Amino acid sequence: xxxxxxxxxxxTEQLLAERAKRLQDAMELKQPDRIPINMPAGYxxxxxxxxxxxxxxxxxxxxxxxxxxxxxxxxxxxxxGLYNSPRPSLALGDRMTxxxxxxxxxxxxxxxxxxxxxxxxxxxxxxxxxSDWTIRTYLPRAFRELEGLKYLPPxxxxxxxxxxxxxxxxxxxxxxxASVQALGKAIEAAVADAARTGESVRRMMALGFPPPPLAxxxxxxxxxxxSDTLRGMRGIMLDMLRRPEKxxxxxxxxxxxxxxxxxxxxxxxxxxxxxxxxxxxxxGFMSLPQFEKFYWPQLKExxxxxxxxxxxxxxxxxxVWNQRLQYLTELPRGKTVGWFQASDIFxxxxxxxxxxxxxxxxxxxxxxxxxxxxxxxxTRKLCEVVGKGGGFIMCTGVGEMEGSKLENVRAWVxxxxxxxxx
Amino acid sequence: xxxxxxxxxxxxxxEGALAxxxxxxxxxTAPTAILDACRSAMEVVGKRFECGEYFxxxxxxxxxxxxxxxxxxxxxxxxxxxxxxxxxxxVIGTVKGDIHDIGKDIVVFMLDVNGFEVYxxxxxxxxxxxxxxxxETRAPIVALSGFLTLSFDSMKQTVEAIRAAxxxxxxxxxxxxxxxxxxxxxxxxxxxxxxxxxxxxILAKGxxxxx
Numbered sequence: 001x002x003x004x005x006x007x008x009x010x011x012t013e014q015l016l017a018e019r020a021k022r023l024q025d026a027m028e029l030k031q032p033d034r035i036p037i038n039m040p041a042g043y044x045x046x047x048x049x050x051x052x053x054x055x056x057x058x059x060x061x062x063x064x065x066x067x068x069x070x071x072x073x074x075x076x077x078x079x080x081g082l083y084n085s086p087r088p089s090l091a092l093g094d095r096m097t098x099x100x101x102x103x104x105x106x107x108x109x110x111x112x113x114x115x116x117x118x119x120x121x122x123x124x125x126x127x128x129x130x131s132d133w134t135i136r137t138y139l140p141r142a143f144r145e146l147e148g149l150k151y152l153p154p155x156x157x158x159x160x161x162x163x164x165x166x167x168x169x170x171x172x173x174x175x176x177x178a179s180v181q182a183l184g185k186a187i188e189a190a191v192a193d194a195a196r197t198g199e200s201v202r203r204m205m206a207l208g209f210p211p212p213p214l215a216x217x218x219x220x221x222x223x224x225x226x227s228d229t230l231r232g233m234r235g236i237m238l239d240m241l242r243r244p245e246k247x248x249x250x251x252x253x254x255x256x257x258x259x260x261x262x263x264x265x266x267x268x269x270x271x272x273x274x275x276x277x278x279x280x281x282x283x284g285f286m287s288l289p290q291f292e293k294f295y296w297p298q299l300k301e302x303x304x305x306x307x308x309x310x311x312x313x314x315x316x317x318x319x320v321w322n323q324r325l326q327y328l329t330e331l332p333r334g335k336t337v338g339w340f341q342a343s344d345i346f347x348x349x350x351x352x353x354x355x356x357x358x359x360x361x362x363x364x365x366x367x368x369x370x371x372x373x374x375x376x377x378x379t380r381k382l383c384e385v386v387g388k389g390g391g392f393i394m395c396t397g398v399g400e401m402e403g404s405k406l407e408n409v410r411a412w413v414x415x416x417x418x419x420x421x422x
Numbered sequence: 423x424x425x426x427x428x429x430x431x432x433x434x435x436x437e438g439a440l441a442x443x444x445x446x447x448x449x450x451t452a453p454t455a456i457l458d459a460c461r462s463a464m465e466v467v468g469k470r471f472e473c474g475e476y477f478x479x480x481x482x483x484x485x486x487x488x489x490x491x492x493x494x495x496x497x498x499x500x501x502x503x504x505x506x507x508x509x510x511x512x513v514i515g516t517v518k519g520d521i522h523d524i525g526k527d528i529v530v531f532m533l534d535v536n537g538f539e540v541y542x543x544x545x546x547x548x549x550x551x552x553x554x555x556x557x558e559t560r561a562p563i564v565a566l567s568g569f570l571t572l573s574f575d576s577m578k579q580t581v582e583a584i585r586a587a588x589x590x591x592x593x594x595x596x597x598x599x600x601x602x603x604x605x606x607x608x609x610x611x612x613x614x615x616x617x618x619x620x621x622x623x624i625l626a627k628g629x630x631x632x633x
Contacts, residue, residue, distance in 0.1 A: 098521075109572050111521055233524055237479040238486065241434060284618065287477045319600075342601065364571045364601055369609035398601055402571050 004075050006417055015208035019077040023213050027312060027357045029334035031390025035383055035420030036077035037413055038212060038395040041070055043109060043402035045081055053108060054101035057082060060196050064203065071209050074413045078212040087189035092182055093144025109402065117141045118230040123246040130253050145182035148175030213337065213393065214314045216273030217265035219258040222251035222298040224279045240290055251298050259305055266311050274306050275314050282319030296327050307335040317343060325351040341397045349386045359393040361386055362412060367404035372411040379415035387420055424459040431463035431487050434480060443491045453498040460488055468535040472620050481531055508539035510630040511561035515543030515552060517576035522569035525599045529565060532619040538626060549583030556589050563626050564593050569600030577610035594629040596622060
């Protein structure tokens, strides 16, 4: 039973339907009955429940119970717990992530550690045969438990059909066998995680909360894909100047297979969203001419193809995009969602308010260290300016609410319901 | 020829810059003259970064060229010859719990090309490590970097540790990075927030009284 005055007396079925429609309308750039609220709670759940980040991460029932309790207390339209789990990573000895309790103190926060897993001299092999290079060269570098895969024969040998079967004993070599075994464990862990995610979604829906607006496949802008898990920031920045043609050719490859993946994902799961967190395209990393050559055309093609296939790109514009908002107006109208971290949100509304649904607005720093009055006043301004005419989902700028004061969260959701009614 | 070297670096002509360096050295040019040319070139790069013509790719490549040239010059250099007078000392690091270094590295680069002696403590730096470095170097400026929201509290703890060590009135503290803003500056008890690397240079120069 809802406790806020706008929803008092409604059944959970009604609440679920209304919240889902509110979010959907906003995503389609329409004006819902009122501004929907998305709460990416993250580690706030640990503070809320008085448990360590490790316990939150490793004890699924604790996490789920806290998620439900927080949702029922603040009644957002959608809520998110932790994004990912360490279990498959730990099974594989993942070298690019560190977790509370695993590489970090018990109340540390998950972090991604960039490496140059792909060296500059790997481009030719990658371009010649990206899948073979990925399995025999990349995986052994990026995952400690997959080192044995470097002993595999060229994967093309499998196309030798019957005649290649005589080579199968190579797969029984101890390092290869150990890698295959680790992969099996990681698959088990990932399947268990997926089952828990499904269970969480069912329990939240039973309480009247629809899945958050970014539930779908996870893909990246082609430039970011090459940067984040392959070349690293330093490598990719040098590539733009030292080997631009190779970088562009590689981007083409990762664009194509990511699109194939996202389209298949939507077909098999029915989730018509692709979440695309952007990392290196924001103001400050590269110049506009570089952006026009290496970042935007590939990202735009990705988004347009998704839209043409009935998939909504939900794009996290990390950092500040103030200098390049104009490009975003080239996107199909009402078909994408932009979650803005630190851009001037009022300028965002002005420039792309007619193009896409805007998500974000609330500053994490304000929820953490502002006063209730400041939070209320800023929320009101967001509702009145960014919420104007619809197409706005109230959310924090960062997808993580760690450190937020609960009285500020209370002021934030209450003010959104007070000033966000159309 | 020094002018040519400055241009090659400033225009991002990596091969040209290295080739010119070798020619200059072979022709008997003083190694210090080559290093002076590098400094002039880095000033040009820094200026182009300030005015928004150059970005991170150019800063990184400039750094690479400098490394390459230094390696060529080193055998010709007598000990101590490369020393230059610096404007002032800055202690900088990404605060405890946070391992992000991109923003910090840009600030380090810009402070360096603008004549500061920068002590870079790296990432995930505990408050006490900042305190120790300030005591050791007597640097009047401290820069705290953070990308994650958890850095807000780490910054506050670092400022408190500096205060507890009796150093708070001896240093000016700036904060910046990812999710950091004015609000965080007040929360942490720092002196100023800078939205980008140039702001860091301007703040630092203002604090030591140069333009």
